[in-house]
Amino acid sequence: MRRAGVITFILCAAALFAARPCFASDGKSGGEGSFDVTSFIFGHISDSHEWHITGIAGREYSIPLPCIVWDGGLRAFMSDRMEENGYFLDDEGHIVNSATLARPLDISITKNVLGLIFDSILLVLLILLCARWYRTHDVLKDKPTGLAALLEPVIVMLEQDVIKDAVGPEYRRFSPYLLTAFFFILINNLMGIFPVFPGGANITGNIAVTGVLALFTFLMVNVLGSKHYWKDIFWPDVPMFLKVIPIMPVIEILGMFTKPFSLMIRLFANMLAGHIMLLSVIALIFLTAALGPVLNGSMTVVAVLFGVFLDALEVLVAFIQAYVFTMLSAVFIGLARHNPSPETK
């Protein structure tokens, strides 16, 4: 426990040292005393080229992140040196070439990418350390301790109750993917709630991230689908006229894409909504600052209480969404691997 505390302290300290002051230069925030809720919330939930830590007395402290663009050649620079390198950020936060006013191909290490990298390293470490316990101990003699004792019940629960039931007899082939997806989503969800530096990025509330996760499930389902799965799509057991005018095949093919699409939207919307709710409740404190100390004080109490409640809810949602994504992916894989039993045929 002490070691974990020390690591957290070092990370926070590093974040504070790395943060460099820059003036709040955008025109969105008005004069002194007014508070722009929209930019406050959207500034937190959207991706950006710098990692905003905090603003103190009108100065904004952010960690500059590396920008990598393909603009006739690969160019890389830190985000706080953008102007010197001939680029600027437009209103939507995209990198624009100052000379040509064109948007280059942008593969920068943004806030979400850095968060992803950090969370992924954490995840890989956790799982590999857990796996190392099983390598170095005789599982028939020793009781799991530490990380293994923490992760084993979750892995067993997922594998036996979710994956095995949904996928069917050949679940072992798919369980590494489904477990990876679960823990990947879970750790990113949880780190998204954690407000201090390595956390706080709205990773799983970003449609690109959930889209890639859904894409992997789509590939798992369709690349490894059985012959019967494809037959059911193009030539299902329905009256002939539904196939001659290809109504059913069209619906089925549409279904191929709507399933992962729903996965993408569900995770994205849930996590985004959670972040927006939390930020709105926190924004209450700053919104009521202009309305006098009594109102502000009472609203602060309400906001903190609601914030605690919503944070607890978000921890639950973080688990539930990871679970739902995994379970539905397992069900879709199971449907694609399903072989018709004699009684249903």
Added chain:
Amino acid sequence: MSLITPEFGLLFWMVLIFALVFFILAKFGFPVISSAVRKRSDYIGDSLKAADEARASLENLAVEQQKLIEQTRIEQARILKEASETRAQIISKAREDAEAEAARVMERTKAEIAAEKEHAMLELRAAVSSVSLAVAEKLVRGSLSEDAAQTALLDRLAAEAAETALKS
């Protein structure tokens, strides 16, 4: 950056990072844990099954033992019964044999007695005849000196004696 249009840069990095994480965890992470857990649950299952079998065989053993005891008891009873039967048989046979032997001995004794009697009779007869001969001789010797009539009587007597001797 916009909310619902995915950014290419993030897509690119997400594909890369997730693929890498997936590769590492699917190769070195989850299979190790899963197989270890499966190994243990298999072991527990096997142990339970073995314990069940052991208990069943133990119960079987008790039943077998009971059966064996029952069998032994039956066998014992049978042997005892047989023994008593044999004893009775032996006794009755011995009795029969003894009776037969006794009868045989009696028979032989009777025959011997008869033979002895015959023999004694013969001897007595011989003794009687020799005595009578001697008597007769003495008589004859005394009267022969007298007359012819007496000689004739003597002859008659002798003949009679011979006749009776022959008859007996």
